[in-house]
Amino acid sequence: MHRKKVLLKVIILGDSGVGKTALMNQYVNKRFSASYKATIGADFLTKEVMIDDDKLVTLQIWDTAGQERFQSLGVAFYRGADACILVYDITQPKSFDNLDSWREEFLVQASPPDIENFPFIVLGNKVDRENDRRVSKAKAHSWCKSKSSAPLQYFETSAKEAVQVEAAFQEAAQLALSQENTEADFLPETINLGVPSAGGVAKSSCC
Amino acid sequence: MATPALENQPQYLAEATKKVKEQGFYMKRAMDASDLKGALQHASDMLRELRTSLLTPRNYYELYMKVLDELHHLDDFFSGLCASGTQASELYEKAQACGDVLPRLYLLITVGAVYIKSRQAPAKDILNDLVEMAKGVQHPMRGLFLRNYLAQACKDKLPDAGSEYEGHGGDVSDAVDFVLQNFSETNRLWVRMQNQGAKNERKRREKERQELRILVGTNLVRLSQLDGVDVGCYVETVLPRLLEQVVNCKDSIAQPYLLDCIIQVFPDEFHLATLESFLTTCTQLRDKVNVRVILEAMMRRLASGARDAHQDGGGAVAAPVKAFAAFNSCATKLVEEKKGAIELGELLKLQGALLEFAIECYPGRLDYVNHCFGTCAAVLHASRPAADGEAPAPLDDGDAEELERCLSLPLGPAIGLTGVLELGLFGTLVAYLPWKRRKDVSLSLVKCVLAAGEPLDSVDAVERLFAMIAPLLRDGGDAEKPPGPDDPPPPPAADGEREQILVSRLAHLMVNDDTDATFKVLGCARKHFGQGGLQRIKHTLVPLVFRALDLSRKIRKVEAAGEAKLQYSSRKVFQFVHEIVTAMAGSFPALSLHLFLQCAQEADAAGLGAIAYEFVSQAFILYEDELPDSKAQLQALHLMVGTLLQASGFDAPDYDALATKTTQYAAKLFKKPDQCRMVATCSHLFWSGPPPAAPPKPEGDLLDDDGDDATAPADEPAAAPGDARRVLECLQKSLKIADACMTSSSSPINLFVEILDHYVAHFEKKCPTTTAKFITGIVALINEHVDNMENGRGDVEAHYKNTLARIKTREIIALA
């Protein structure tokens, strides 16, 4: 009866205000709100996605706080990620400059098995504000090229007007599936349930 | 609360993680075998790991995340069971049977979520049950995480407006109640941590609390995510209950954090609707709380919202109309109520934030700016009372920096001169700054006025502006306060120079269609600049002279039209500049000489020959008495010749006297080549074309002969008119000097060629004394030298060839 579903974990990172929450809401709920509500800590939404017309997977999309003071417990939720979406705001060069440190921090904390080929996707968000653009496409492309042997996938999105949002997450899901990060599942050495555990954890009898 | 041992953390975490995985594995195996009992058994064994007291918050969080991954499978499993007919209530009961509190509650929450989803009971009842039962865990850290799990597992199962659970499951108020209650309990646990454990562990406990705080804040995020929480609900229910918690918890860590979260997670329109009550709360916090930081965060948020709305062309939020008054009265209250408890620097920072907010949200509202300045002045006055006429005690550097920032904030591109002049307290506040900062801030003000380019067109405006920038106009030791030990030594000259050049550019703004008014403005500026000392007037007075000369031209036009009756004539203006330049002459002779000559040209053009003569005479006096070196002399002579050549209004005897003098100076230059060239140049002073029936000139030697061998041709024309004779005298003299420059190793052939040019020029202007014979004579002379000239004088040869070619093509004379 317990059917093992494919669950893919995708993390969205980027500076505060770039539109991480807005992108996730647009993708999952098809909604956009103009007013800013900060994210505290991290939170996920799930969505079922069809890949290659035949594979149904569950995407667990983690939206994170861009403001450091709202991430005071650390980033334990990076662990086990299958893909990472890096977002910046095309009207804020600083948010683009910070992509490097978001990416590095992710690799250090998540320590995925294959750092070289871990799937990142880069989103330049808020293209509906083209007139205020301060980071050129070319600059973004060259950054994407510089990060690995195969250039990182780059999308120019608008959470506000639902531009390329679907495509970006679909691509993330696809890449995540191809890389599914199977964190070493527990394999019993011997079936030996009766052994009391070491360490100081108080144990008492259960149900 | 026992203290986790830091050095063993990795080991503790690894062991606990291993057990979680182990039990998770067996749990899933049981699920695969559809063994509910076994699954629950292993799940609770797994969950028991969360009872540890050995881990730090961050490591506990990591373990918790691992557990959550496993619980996700359990949730799937329960959902599957329900879908295939198992009653959710039955599962709920089974979970209840788990003996340990913490595992039981995790299991109940997991089942509870499935229960709500199954719709076999109203959401609100189950939520209520869960949030109540969670009280069973009173250990702060375990409780905080448990409640985090509760909020997370139920986030999409609340009877929120528009949700599938609304109606039978309850309504928005149930959803709000649930989240608020979970929040209150979370906050209570978090605050209670402060009072647990040993006294000497306070630092560490506070650090742990700071780490755990996001578990409290996420509840507020949940609230802000509820669709049913609209402005009305926020005003009526949500915010009042949150603020009540904030005030009543009386915890100086929780208060600022919760307010920060409220500011960040709720949208602008909510804040604008509740600003007053929010700000009232801000005045009811523990003394240790830095209220300024909270107000600043709120102001920043609202200001950036106003900016975005502006960019998007009228987005959601209107300009916060009454917000300034609200923030201001809150700030005032703080000052009054916490007199003495808040440091001066904080008060100034608060005013800085208020200023920033006002400038961003209400451009052009200088009354707001002035209001903040008024508060700053009051605060400063209270903090360092000074008797009349006495200087207040100096600020420490941090405070001074804040004050300087306050003063600079309004000096943006938009304010302009008119705006700047409205900042009545600017000068008062500047006086609190140390000298260097006074200058810096005055300089920002000058730049801002220059950038705006508004005319500085009345005496009143000049007086007020100059009072504001006094630190740039006078030395550090102002009347009341000699430079103290705190005042740094005068800045390096280059700095001061750049500064004064900027100040001097203010003169360009002193324009007014009314010439009388302009004159008064210039007079006023002169009065102030004049007190600046030598290093300043060198820069500041010069543009004033030029502005005055411009003015004289304008007045002349009016005078010529003869309509308006002017208070100040152009003659008056020349007196004015005469006086300015005379004042500078002693210290800056070369510069003043230049200025006198400029004035002379202008006066001459105005038809005021006598005045022009006076200016030139002054220049000559400077030349004789003051010029420092031969280089300055040479430059001055060029200017003098230029001035005389241009002048048209001198009386003949005056002109003659000046031209003669100039030529005599030329002959006395220090270097022979300079003498030679300058004397030749002076020849033009005596001939500008065929004579307009000039009166006969007084006879007499123009140039003292210095006794060198005469090389002049013998056949000087006898009956040349006076001027023409002098032309020849000059040219002959310069030839003689050139000849004297000859040494065994080099010949001054370039000089000869230049003199030839002068001869040709005069010949072309039909000067009777410069005959063809002279020209052929010099050509012959040069040819002779060219023949034995060493190589490498190509430039001279080229020059010479050009001259010859010109003589030929213009058919000036026939050369052999």
Ligand SMILES: Nc1nc2c(ncn2[C@@H]2O[C@H](COP(=O)(O)OP(=O)(O)OP(=O)(O)O)[C@@H](O)[C@H]2O)c(=O)[nH]1
């Ligand atoms: N014009 C425009 N605005 C957007 C877009 N995406 C997001 N925004 C706005 O940008 C602001 C910030 O968006 P969020 O999604 O809350 O930003 P975030 O990255 O989640 O920020 P943190 O939670 O603080 O890390 C909000 O006011 C959004 O309405 C977009 O594509 N276009």
Ligand SMILES: [Mg+2]
């Ligand atoms: Mg967010």
